[in-house]
Amino acid sequence: MSSPRHGPRHRGSGTGPPAATGDPEDDTGPIGITPRPAGRHRDPGPDPAPGDGAAGARHADDDHRDAVPHDHPTETPALTGHGHGHGPAPRADRRVHVAIALLLIPAALATLVGLVLLFPYERAQPLDGAAALPRVPGTVSATAESDCSPGEGDRGCAALTVRLTGGDAAGTSIVTLVSVVRGVAPFTTGDEVLLTVDGDPADPESYQIADFQREVPLLVLALLFGAAVVALGRFRGLAALGSLVLTGVVLVGFVLPAILAGRDPLLVAVVGCTAIMFCALYLTHGFSSRTSTAVLGTFGSLVLIGVLGVGFAAAARLTGADEDTASLANALGTAVDGRGLVLAGLMIGALGALDDVTVTQSSAVWELRAADPTLRPGALFSSAMRIGRDHVASAVNTLVLAYAGAALPLLLLFSVAERGLADTLTSQVIATEIVRTLVGSIGLVAAVPLTTALAVAVSTRGRIGR
Template identity: 55%
Template sequence: MRRLLALLLAPFVLAVLAGLVLLMPSPGDYARVVEAGRAGQSAQGVPGLGGQTPVDGEVLRAAGEVDCTDPNLPAPAPGEGCVAVTVRLDSGPAPGTRIATLAPSTPGSPRFAVGDPVVLAWSGGDPADPLGYTLVDFQRGPPLLLLGGLFALAVVLLGRWQGLRALVALGVTLGVLAVFVLPALATGASPVPVALIACGLIVGVVLPLTHGASARSATAALGTLASLALIGVLALLFAAASRLTGLGEEASELAGVLGPGLDVRGLLLAGVIIGALGVLDDVTVTQTSAVWELHRADPAARLIDLYGSAMRVGRDHVASAVNTLVLAYAGAALPLLLLFALAGRGLGDLLTAEDVAQEVVRTLVGSIGLVASVPVTTFLAAVVVRAVSSSSPSTRGEPA
């Protein structure tokens, strides 16, 4: 059975390796695209730093509202003004320099206080000229590092060595996204193949790394890959049937920077596939482990009994996981939902609007794949665990 599992996984491994060779851009190509993207952001006025240089600083003084006399700032609404902010530059071309600048004072603008670590955008020119700097954001590194440390500590305390392996696997996942997915998409590779290759690579590395190289991990990988294939097909069909363009706010800005060659709908489909993987591997690993433990408790259980018992566990898992998936997407789109609600649009208009319909398709396609993964993975696990156990009489009841 282990040999059969290896034969079943071999085509996926070869496809992933071939995809990496074909789709991985050279560092030089990616660097040129990044440089062109920075220039395009600066020229088109895309929010953020664009082609400007980020400079760290600290707020020394934040005065009350004053008249907006800076011609580089947008005119305030009636009754609104600007806040005079004095900042000490901690990096950039003139560290230690103090500059005075203006920040808009509107309902949605950030409120600066003494001691706040901030980020400014420097447009070049005289480093001591205050007009060359614009307040753009807060520095969020320290609290995010603290939160990340607490997360890692919690995982290691509960999972011990397996938790440590899970953190390493998380680093591998982030590495795949940063080293392969983003460069490949930026240099014009087709998004759906990139997403499928990335998911195959993540599954092939993360599952054995986290749970060990065993028949159990191989079974979970097969169930995950089969469900991902279903999700990819459904996403392709229903994105086309729903006439989804993928042109949300961020995608529109991205298309303006990278040009008309960007496959925006493909980017939407790639997001559906990669987003679904996070929930899928949770379900497939859990179902496989449930089958293994049920077999350990009753090594003589028939295939149909083992499958039925594990499916009862799977139904509970699916019921809660689908709700989690829906709430996760609803939470991400909450400002958009509120905006439509305040516009007085009906539920039908709300659900069929482009931005919301994207989330509906994403949620339902991911949920269907999630539901399908349970019987598929459970059946595979029940067959494999019995075969592995029967082929290893010395470890019967405790298959790998």
């Protein structure tokens, strides 16, 4: 009995089935071969006679109908194909990749141009007297009660004997006074402190305690954080740490100096956030359609946040004129765009949460598609949105708590002052935090359907896992 044929036999071409030509990296299986379901196999019978053209045509047609069963009418050519030996099915995701490139490449080029044009080639210099005083390390060796001024008798200060461990006068000891808060001195024997030097280092009166030394605990904490990230994420964790370093470089090397140099804070924040977005997402998650979808979703949400921020900051008359802005203006000796600083902080603060949401949604769509390649786009979108709703609810709460935690001392101050709720919420500082929270949250909410729709459009026109 002859073996079943997978299509019409052509003379001189052999009798074996065509070789599978699918992409070895594609986890959907070979393209162009549709397996024959159980129970449909039948003996094709003897080969037709060479001169029996009609019989041969009928026989080939029967074989063709068996090679592509009728119980799979909804499969698309992107996933299955006819086994005629015409080579692999064409890549259906080429146009999708081109469309993504047409959107992202101009954005990347615009970001690069913005970095070049806004970069502060000449750093802003503070006014005379505004520069930070030099600091030297020391260790508190003794403490004693003392009057803040000789002869007062209030015993409202503590006299600290500090042994200098660095600087020009290292090895010597000096005595300096610090205020006592409700009978408790902020420093005790054995504390490692930093002292400012205002004058001659050889003069003990030139030293004043400024702060604690915190390098060691912060370094240990950073090492623990890095170890935890690498232990869980392995190579992906290393990439995440690398993106974190790049984020710090962009903020410290571009955003802060550019704003100090007088560049528009909002424009600097837009360029800086876009640069961070490209670097962080592609370095952490690699160059793929999945990552590009997250980048597009993040970029679209950032645009929405910027537009809403500008509109509502103007409508709420948020000037950003607080003590910090005034101190910065005094140090620079020039005017500072307070509202621009508010908007810049809004965009930078929302970017981290946006990255989280968009990457999660993009990955969810790809994983759902890989788990069930037969899902139609509508069903895939609905399934991913159920994940997104749970995620965005937690993300919004996280954003609110982050801003509330940053403003906690101020909230406590308003509570002590017994100001009314309306007065508290509409004050300049609290209203600024409210606008930041709500605008950022709207951006997060919008990022979920936007990224999900993009991911569904890309994944259902491409191949799973690519």
